Amino acid sequence: MTRLEAYRAAFVVLAACLAGIATAADDAKLDLASPRERLEAYVRANGDTSAAPVATWASGRVYAYVPGEKPRALFGLEVLGMSRFQKIEGGYLRLHREIGFYTDLASGEVLKTWTNPWLKRDVDVIPIQNDPVNRRFTIENTSFSVLESGDDVMFFREVPLRYPNPLDPATYPLNSSGEFYEAIEMFNTFVQRPALADPGQTSVPSTGSWMRFGPWLPWMEMGSREGYLLYHSRSLKPRDGLQALPERLREYVAKNHPKYLEAPATFTSPDETSWTFFKKVLDARKAAPAIASPAAPAP
Numbered sequence: 001m002t003r004l005e006a007y008r009a010a011f012v013v014l015a016a017c018l019a020g021i022a023t024a025a026d027d028a029k030l031d032l033a034s035p036r037e038r039l040e041a042y043v044r045a046n047g048d049t050s051a052a053p054v055a056t057w058a059s060g061r062v063y064a065y066v067p068g069e070k071p072r073a074l075f076g077l078e079v080l081g082m083s084r085f086q087k088i089e090g091g092y093l094r095l096h097r098e099i100g101f102y103t104d105l106a107s108g109e110v111l112k113t114w115t116n117p118w119l120k121r122d123v124d125v126i127p128i129q130n131d132p133v134n135r136r137f138t139i140e141n142t143s144f145s146v147l148e149s150g151d152d153v154m155f156f157r158e159v160p161l162r163y164p165n166p167l168d169p170a171t172y173p174l175n176s177s178g179e180f181y182e183a184i185e186m187f188n189t190f191v192q193r194p195a196l197a198d199p200g201q202t203s204v205p206s207t208g209s210w211m212r213f214g215p216w217l218p219w220m221e222m223g224s225r226e227g228y229l230l231y232h233s234r235s236l237k238p239r240d241g242l243q244a245l246p247e248r249l250r251e252y253v254a255k256n257h258p259k260y261l262e263a264p265a266t267f268t269s270p271d272e273t274s275w276t277f278f279k280k281v282l283d284a285r286k287a288a289p290a291i292a293s294p295a296a297p298a299p
Contacts, residue, residue, distance in 0.1 A: 029199075041153070042142070045206045046189055046206065048203035055245065057249070062074050076102070078103060082263040083096040096134060097130065097132055097259075116221065131259070148193070152193070153196060155188070157186070158187075159186070169223075178215070181275060187209075190208060191204055192205075216229060
């Protein structure tokens with residue numbers, strides 16, 4: 001080996017050692033006990049710190065629980081969420097909209113009507129169309145926790161809810177479960193520590209789950225009948241964005257609800273829920289003028 005070749009070989013070894021030291025140093029710098037670093041990591045796992053739009057896809061089922069009956073699956077659920085995390089003082093503002101479709105358990109087709117097994121009749125199905133659903137995530141109030149084991153990192157949020165029902169039972173007896181909306185939602189996000197330790201990635205791959213326990217959906221027309229719904233779904237942030245979504249879901253949204261393929265660009269309020277959206281639909285139906293019957297012929 002010539003002297004020049006020896007220098008080259010030594011340089012390669014030195015460069016590899018320095019790269020390993022740099023990687024270890026980057027990993028050591030990731031301190032999820034730090035509120036600021038924990039918030040940055042959460043946003044990179046669930047969105048993008050550069051404010052680029054991010055898609056989230058969830059797929060699962062909705063189950064009914066009625067005391068005295070065995071829980072049963074009622075329909076599937078496919079949800080597409082589009083988010084943009086904007087930098088604000090002390091944290092981020094998540095600008096988000098989401099659309100979800102209830103699907104036939106056997107075929108996977110989007111349901112337009114559904115046969116209610118308790119009422120023994122069909123009801124119109126109203127998809128989830130929540131626009132917007134905004135949240136503030138700040139260093140002082142992160143609203144999430146973290147669990148670590150080696151390279152595995154899990155962020156989780158548990159959101160108990162109780163507030164006046166937008167559908168009061170006196171005005172909407174078929175659609176209201178009571179004077180208050182009472183539910184709990186639980187979110188998990190799973191991500192790998194090495195990805196979070198790379199400061200060059202403003203968004204990192206992640207998977208997750210979502211669960212909600214709450215009242216009958218208003219379009220089911222169950223009123224105050226005893227029972228609850230349990231939603232259980234798996235979710236992920238597709239690496240290739242919208243192009244990685246199931247083709248049938250992407251095409252259905254593009255054809256019928258194209259705005260949900262884009263994340264909100266500006267803050268708007270108030271937030272929308274399935275209950276407030278359904279109220280708008282129902283009130284619009286009630287306000288629509290009845291179709292006049294043809295005039296009877298003169299005797």
